[in-house]
Amino acid sequence: MSRKGRTPPRLTATRGAPGRPRSGPARGRAPDAPGKRKPARRTTPPPRRGGPVRGALRVVRRIVWGFVWRVSLVVALMIAGGVAYYYSTLPAFEELLDGRPRGSVTMLDREGEIFAWRGAQFGGAVTAGSVSPHLRNAVIATEDKRFHLHPGVDPIGIAGAIRINLSEGRGPLEGHGGSTITQQTAKLLCLGNRFDPARHESERAFEAACRETTLWRKLREALYALAMEIEYSKDEILSIYLNRAYMGGGAYGAEAAAQRFFGKPAALVDPAEAAMLAGLLTAPTALAPTNNLQRSRDRAAVVLRLMEAQGYLTEAEAAAARAEPAGLSDAAEARAGGYFADWLMASTPEYLTRDTTEDVVIRTTLDRDIQRAAEEALTQVFEEKVREGSEAQAAIVVMSADGAVRGMVGGRALRVSGVFNRATQAERQTGSAFKPFVYATALELGWTPGDVVVDEPITLDIPGSGPWSPTNYTDDFAGPVTLTEALARSLNIPAVKVSERVGREKVRRVAADFGLESDLAAGPALALGASESTLLEMTGAYAGILNGGSSVAPYGITDLRLKGDDTALLDNSGGIGERVIREAAARQLIYMMEKVVSEGTGGRARLPDREAAGKTGTTQAARDAWFVGFTADYVAGVWMGYDDNTPLTGVTGGGLPAEIWRETMARVHADLPPRPLPMLRPAPPAEPRARSGSPAETVLDRVLQELVGGGRR
Known part of the structure; x- marks a missing residue:
């Protein structure tokens, strides 16, 4: 039939994609099942849930994560490098027990009894196993109760110290430091540095630098502490600490302090004496029993409570120690001849007294009974x-x-x-x-x-x-x-x-x-x-x-010799000189x-x-x-x-x-x-x-x- 004379069909836009017929099966495809209508195909993907904000967050998260793990890796490498460096500098354990810059002077009266000490007194090396267990436990209970659990740095202790400092209105690093015994030992060792007159203005300035509390200094101490934990055992670290810590009265180390205050070795101190010694570590000069015995006893009572709370002492043992607090030895209590001892130190050559690098023993002319008579x-x-x-x-x-x-x-x-x-x-x-x-x-x-x-x-x-x-x-x-x-x-x-x-x-x-x-x-x-x-x-x-x-x-020295030596460096048999008058x-x-x-x-x-x-x-x-x-x-x-x-x-x-x-x-x-x-x-x-x-x-x-x-x- 001819198309001529027929009316052309109306052009109507379809509801589907452009160019798709409104009805009828697609060419080359089977017709839809009766009663079901197939949704039209979309030519663009549907928008994601949350829109562009969520996508932006994902991008930021990927960037931050990439930055964090890279920075963490760098920090970890730096820490490892710092620890490795300090580890390479650590000497043998035995070389760290006596670190005094100067020697000591022990003075004996005319009867051969000790009456005064001067200089950096060191009673001899001890170990964590040779001192009294009460002293070992008292130090751990007071200074670092998680000593055997941490790797040299205690994050729990640091967080607690910062919280206390902030609550008391101080800066985070002011006051309580949260330092472990290992970190304190690192400070005592001055991170392995030694006094050098060519580099340091004075010993006092050197010691002040070693006691800095800046953030950078704390970080270095932490690295040094981690290195120590790798090189030394816990007992060795504690031994170094017990030997190098200043404990007041011129005494460096537990042995010198026990001899200085109680007239006995550190191996024999009882719980009350151990608590007093451990209590000195926080403020050795202010709490020294020769300066203020009652203040030292009050601090010891706090240490005894800590020992009891941590299971180092039974309730009965702690009560007995509090009931009979530690007292000073006769020599320490008398503190005889302070002026006399100062006179000898000032009138004797510096290299033998004030600047001695050795331990010196001086026998003097002092008579303790006469000294007491004058004082009374x-x-x-x-x-x-x-x-x-x-x-x-x-x-x-x-x-x-x-x-x-x-x-x-x-x-x-x-x-x-x-x-x-x-x-x-x-x-x-x-x-x-x-x-x-x-x-x-x-x-x-x-x-x-x-x-x-x-x-x-x-x-x-x-x-x-x-x-x-x-x-x-x-x-x-x-x-x-x-x-x-x-x-x-x-x-x-x-x-x-x-x-x-x-x-x-x-x-x-x-x-x-x-x-x-x-x-x-x-x-x-x-x-x-x-x-x-x-x-x-x-x-x-x-x-x-x-x-x-x-x-x-006038003279006060009859004999001066190095500790342990039999030969006297100075010997004086009298002070009478030439005749003046008949x-x-x-x-x-x-x-x-x-x-x-x-x-x-x-x-x-x-x-x-x-x-x-x-x-x-x-x-x-x-x-x-x-x-x-x-x-x-x-x-x-x-x-x-x-x-x-x-x-x-x-x-x-x-x-x-x-x-x-x-x-x-x-x-x-x-x-x-x-x-x-x-x-x-x-x-x-x-x-x-x-x-x-x-x-x-x-x-x-x-x-x-x-x-x-x-x-x-």
Whole structure:
């Protein structure tokens, strides 16, 4: 049929894809099953669930993960490299047990008993297995309860420490550190660094650098700790820690501390003592039992509770240890001779004491009983005779006639060290305590105790200063007096006259030869004690009078040797030197000085059962008060005054210093039989010989030059 004349069909868009017929089977395909309609094919994929946001997150996650695992790998490699580096530097375990930069000094008294320690004391190497198990457990319970569980760094402990620091208002690294015992050991080892004078400004600066708490320093300590855990066993790490940790009182390591505080080895400490030692590790200087025993005991009680909580002690054991806290050994409790020990350290060559790299043992002249006598005497007089709150100070030196120092107190604070020692460091005017050397010169030149000198007013013209008229303490004049009476009454004018008559330079030489090495006054005031001296020098000079007129060099060391050696590096058998005055002159002077105590200004120093001799001394305005004297057995000197030169109120040398001297010597001689003084009593002359007071002598005295000050008795 022809298409012509037919109406063309309507063009209608289909609901399917473009170009697809609306109905009918597709070419080459079977028709759809009856009753089912096949969905139209989509030519574009359906949008994913969540849209483009989820896709973006997936991309970010893939980027972050790639970054994180790469950074983690780099960090892990860096940690491994750091650990490997430190591991390669670690020495053998045995080389790390004693790391002190300096050696120690152990001091023995005259009986061979330890009384003082100085320097970095190390009692010997110990191991975690050789110390008392109580000590080992106390350290772990206190410092690192997960010590046997972590690999050197404890993340739980660090997190806990940061939480505590933040809760207490501090920075995350301030205060509690969360350091393990291994990390603390790494710090003690200073990450393997050693002090090098060429690189480090000083040992103090080096130690400060080793104790830094910066984040970088903490990271390095962690790496070093991890390396240590690979190289050493847990017991070896704990052993290093127990040997190197400073535990107060100059003691490095558990053995030194146990010996220092308890007088026993670390292997024998009981739970109470172990708790005290472990408690020192947090603040060794502040908690040292020799500084504050009660504070140390309080800290030990905390350690005992930790040991009980962690199962190291039963409830009964912990209660028993708390009921009987640790106490100090006799030597540690006494802390005898702190001033004495400081004097020895300062007066002995540095390479043998302060800068020694070896352990040194010194046998000394110290007598513990005499030391205690001096301390008790000083305490008693100040408690009974000095007003409360007074800041007046005092010092005491006791020695034998050969200069061997038996006791020394350098101030009212008794059990101290490293403080100002008024017995050896304070140079003060001696006042009338110098007068025996004026009369010693006269006796050496042939004068006698019975010779007469006139106590009368004199005026002397001192070049550059003008006229000066010395007076006596009582502002009166005694007229003609013997030398003995002039000394006993501490008269100033006779002392000046005698000094000028025999020759001032001779007096200076005699005093210097007796050991007064400080600068002596150049003018006539020399006779009245215008010169300055230390108490140790003055006591030594008086010892020279007692021993018969020979000079004395005060000494405290009889033997010094390296620990374990049989050969002494220093050996001293006595301090007596060359003769200064004749023995007869010295014995005459002793007689005159005995009258000072029995009849003169030194009456308060009189002992009830034996003879004593000495001399009082009080300087201008009572800034210094002295009494120095002796028995047949010992010489003792006492000084009293203020550190800032404030005048004493109502105190002269014949007062409190004489009483301190008497209380000291009474205790020193408690068990000694009385012995007479080695003095030469003069035969009474038929007629007293006038050494001064004749017209010629008076004219001579009146033209003497250069007097500059007055003394007191």
